[in-house]
Amino acid sequence: MSQLIWNGLFVGSFYALVALGYSMVYGVIKLLNFAHGDLYMLGAFSGFAMLGVLGGLVQSQSLLALLLVLVATMAVTGLAGVALERVAYRPLRGAPRLSLLITAVGASFALEYGTRIVAGPNPKVYQVRLGGTSMEVFGARVTVQQLVLVAIAIVLMAALNWLVMRSRQGRAMRAIALDPKAARLMGVDVDAVIARTFFIGSALAGAAGVMAGGYYGKIDFLMGFIIGLKAFTAAVIGGIGNMQGTMLGGLLLGLLESFGTDWLGGQWRDVFAFGCLILFLTVRPTGLLGERVTERV
Amino acid sequence: MKPMRTVLGAVLALSAVTVSAGCGQGLLGGDSDKDKGPILLGMDIPLSGGSAEIGPYMKNGAQLAIDEVNGKGGVLGGRKLELRAEDDACDPKTATAAATKLVSAGVKVSVGGYCSGATLPTLAIFDRAKIPMIIPVANSTELYAQRLKHVFMINGTGDQQAAAAAKWLAKDGGTKVAVMHDNTSYSKDIAVRTAAELDKPGAPDKTAVEAVNPGESDYSAAVTTVLKGRPDYIYWTGYYAEGGLLVRQFRQAGYKGKFLVGDGSVDAKLAKIAGGQNGEGVYATMTPTPQTLQGAESWIASYKQKFGADPGPYSTQSYDAVRLAAEAIKKADSTDGGKIADALRGLDGFQLFSGPLKFTQQQTITGGFEIQVVKNGSFVLQEKVQ
Numbered sequence: 201m202s203q204l205i206w207n208g209l210f211v212g213s214f215y216a217l218v219a220l221g222y223s224m225v226y227g228v229i230k231l232l233n234f235a236h237g238d239l240y241m242l243g244a245f246s247g248f249a250m251l252g253v254l255g256g257l258v259q260s261q262s263l264l265a266l267l268l269v270l271v272a273t274m275a276v277t278g279l280a281g282v283a284l285e286r287v288a289y290r291p292l293r294g295a296p297r298l299s300l301l302i303t304a305v306g307a308s309f310a311l312e313y314g315t316r317i318v319a320g321p322n323p324k325v326y327q328v329r330l331g332g333t334s335m336e337v338f339g340a341r342v343t344v345q346q347l348v349l350v351a352i353a354i355v356l357m358a359a360l361n362w363l364v365m366r367s368r369q370g371r372a373m374r375a376i377a378l379d380p381k382a383a384r385l386m387g388v389d390v391d392a393v394i395a396r397t398f399f400i401g402s403a404l405a406g407a408a409g410v411m412a413g414g415y416y417g418k419i420d421f422l423m424g425f426i427i428g429l430k431a432f433t434a435a436v437i438g439g440i441g442n443m444q445g446t447m448l449g450g451l452l453l454g455l456l457e458s459f460g461t462d463w464l465g466g467q468w469r470d471v472f473a474f475g476c477l478i479l480f481l482t483v484r485p486t487g488l489l490g491e492r493v494t495e496r497v
Numbered sequence: 498m499k500p501m502r503t504v505l506g507a508v509l510a511l512s513a514v515t516v517s518a519g520c521g522q523g524l525l526g527g528d529s530d531k532d533k534g535p536i537l538l539g540m541d542i543p544l545s546g547g548s549a550e551i552g553p554y555m556k557n558g559a560q561l562a563i564d565e566v567n568g569k570g571g572v573l574g575g576r577k578l579e580l581r582a583e584d585d586a587c588d589p590k591t592a593t594a595a596a597t598k599l600v601s602a603g604v605k606v607s608v609g610g611y612c613s614g615a616t617l618p619t620l621a622i623f624d625r626a627k628i629p630m631i632i633p634v635a636n637s638t639e640l641y642a643q644r645l646k647h648v649f650m651i652n653g654t655g656d657q658q659a660a661a662a663a664k665w666l667a668k669d670g671g672t673k674v675a676v677m678h679d680n681t682s683y684s685k686d687i688a689v690r691t692a693a694e695l696d697k698p699g700a701p702d703k704t705a706v707e708a709v710n711p712g713e714s715d716y717s718a719a720v721t722t723v724l725k726g727r728p729d730y731i732y733w734t735g736y737y738a739e740g741g742l743l744v745r746q747f748r749q750a751g752y753k754g755k756f757l758v759g760d761g762s763v764d765a766k767l768a769k770i771a772g773g774q775n776g777e778g779v780y781a782t783m784t785p786t787p788q789t790l791q792g793a794e795s796w797i798a799s800y801k802q803k804f805g806a807d808p809g810p811y812s813t814q815s816y817d818a819v820r821l822a823a824e825a826i827k828k829a830d831s832t833d834g835g836k837i838a839d840a841l842r843g844l845d846g847f848q849l850f851s852g853p854l855k856f857t858q859q860q861t862i863t864g865g866f867e868i869q870v871v872k873n874g875s876f877v878l879q880e881k882v883q
Contacts (some may be wrong), residue, residue, distance in 0.1 A: 207715075413589065416714040466719045
C-alpha cells in the first residue's frame with residue numbers, strides 16, 4: 201500500500217513539473233502549447249549532449265555534474281521556449297484559437313523530428329545513472345536519489361509559486377491573465393512578460409527531462425509525447441491555469457495510475473485513470489481548484 | 498505522428514495505383530520470361546521509424562547473397578538478380594504502399610518483412626499478384642494463419658518461441674514465472690502462448706501475465722504488482738528499450754530472481770539501459786545471430802569487407818531468403834510465381850544458417866531457437882534448444 205502511494209507520488213511529481221508549464225502558458229495566453237512535452241524531450245537531449253562534453257567530471261562527481269547540467273539545461277530549454285513563442289505563437293496571437301492550436305501541433309512535430317535528424321532514431325542511454333541504495337520507509341522501498349529528485353521538484357515548484365504570487369513579475373503575469381488589454385494600458389510590457397512565462401515553463405520541462413534521463417536512463421525523440429499528454433491531463437484535473445491545482449493534479453494522476461495498475465493490471469491502467477478523469481470532469485468541469493478564476497496564471 | 502504517415506501513405510498508395518494501372522497493359526501483353534534483363538527481388542524493410550536500425554542489416558545481408566549468386570553467373574542462363582528495397586517504416590499503411598510499388602515495379606519474389614504488423618497487410622497484395630514471399634524475419638502466427646499459397650517464413654514463429662521459453666524456464670529451475678508483454682500483437686502473442694505452455698502440468702507455475710505501455714519510462718506500478726506474486730523468473734516478450742528499463746526497475750525494487758527476454762529484446766542496448774551489473778545474466782530466446790552461429794566466421798568476414806560494418810540481427814536470415822529465392826527460381830526454371838512457390842515447397846535439405854530446410858505444412862521452418870545470455874554487456878550463446 202505505502203509502496204503504491206510512493207510510486208504514484210514519485211511519477212506524479214514528474215507529471216506536475218511538466219504540467220506547470222502547460223498550465224502557466226494556458227493561464228496567461230489561453231494557448232494549449234502541445235509542443236511542451238517536446239521541450240521536456242529537448243531538455244533530456246541537451247542534458248545528454250552536455251554530459252558528453254563534461255566527460256571526466258561526470259565520472260568523478262556524478263551528482264554535481266548532473267546538477268550543473270540541470271541548471272544549464274534549464275537555461276537552454278527556457279531559451280528554446282522563448283524562441284518557439286517568438287517564431288510560432290507571437291505572430292498568431294490575434295488569430296483564431298484554432299490556428300494557434302495547429303501551429304502548436306506543428307511545432308511539436310518539428311521538434312520531434314528535428315531531434316531525430318540531429319540525434320538519430322535510436323534510444324540513447326544517459327552517461328550518469330542515479331541508481332543506488334534503497335531504504336524502507338513505512339514499508340515502501342525508497343531510494344535516496346528518488347528523494348533528491350522529489351526534493352528538487354518541490355524546490356522548483358515552491359520557487360515558481362513564490363515568483364507568481366509574490367514578485368512584480370508574477371503580478372504582471374496575473375494581470376495579463378486577467379485582461380491583456382487593460383494590462384497593456386497600465387504599462388505592462390505584455391510581450392516581454394509572455395516571453396518570460398514561456399521561459400519559466402520550458403525551463404521546468406527541461407529540468408524534468410534531465411531528471412528523467414538521469415533516473416530512468418533511456419531517452420528517445422518521442423519520449424515527450426506521452427508525458428506531454430499526461431501533463432496536459434494533470435493540468436486539466438487540477439484546474440488548468442491554477443498553479444496549486446496543477447501540482448495536485450499531477451500527484452493525483454500518478455496515484456490513479458499506480459492504484460489502477462494494482463487493482464486491474466497494466467492493461468487497464470490508462471482505462472482506469474482516464475475513466476476516473478472523465479467522471480471527475482463531468483462532476484467538476486473546472487478541475488480540482490479551478491474555481492479561482494479571478495487568480496488565473 | 499500518425500496523421501502525417503496517413504497522408505504520406507495515401508499519397509504513395511495513390512501514385513502506386515496510378516503507376517500500376519499504367520503498366521497493366523504492358524505486363525499482360527509481353528511474355529516477361531523471354532526477358533533477358535535482371536530479375537527483381539523486392540524487399541519491404543524498415544529504413545525509418547523506431548526499427549530503422551534493422552533495415553540496413555537486412556538489406557546488406559540480402560545484397561551479399563545477390564552478389565554471390567550474380568558472381569556465379571546468375572540464374573536461368575545468365576540473368577542477374579537485382580534487389581529493390583522499399584521502406585515500410587514498420588507501419589502497416591506505409592508497408593501497403595511500398596508493397597504495391599514493388600508489385601508494379603515487377604518484382605518476381607519478395608524477400609522482405611521485419612515487423613509482423615507491417616508485413617501482414619502486404620500478404621494479400623503479393624498473393625494477388627502471385628508473387629512468392631520468403632519472409633526472413635516477421636514471425637507472428639497471424640502471418641501463416643491465412644494459409645496463403647505464396648507465403649513462406651524462414652524465421653522461428655511465435656509458438657515455437659513460446660515452447661522454447663517454457664522449456665528453458667523449467668530447465669533453468671524456474672518455479673514461479675511472471676510473463677510480461679507490451680500489448681503489441683507480436684509481444685502479446687508470445688506472452689499468451691507462453692502462459693498457455695506454463696499452464697500445462699509439470700511446467701513451472703505462472704504467477705502473473707502483466708502488460709506495460711511501450712514508450713514510457715516509469716514501470717514501478719507494474720513492477721510492484723508483479724512482485725506481489727513473488728516470482729523467481731520473469732519473461733519479458735517485448736522490445737529492448739522497455740526491457741532494459743524493466744530489468745533495472747525490478748532490481749531496484751529488490752527482485753533477486755532471473756530474467757528471460759524475447760527476441761525483440763536481444764540488443765546490447767538492453768544491458769546499457771539496465772545499467773551497471775543489472776543486465777548481466779539476463780537470458781533470451783533468440784534465433785541464431787551471425788555471432789552465435791558456428792562456421793559463420795568467414796561469412797562475417799566477407800560481410801565486413803563489403804559493407805565496412807559488422808552484420809547485425811537478421812542479416813543471415815535475409816541472406817538466406819535471397820539464396821532460397823535464387824535456388825527456387827533455378828529449380829522452377831522460370832520466373833512464374835506459381836512455379837517458384839511449387840519449387841519452394843519441394844525443397845528438401847537446402848542448407849540455411851538455421852539448418853537444413855524443409856517447409857512444414859504451414860510453410861514455416863521447424864525449431865530455430867536458441868538461448869542466449871548477457872555476458873560483459875552483450876548477448877552470447879548459452880545453448881541450443883532442441
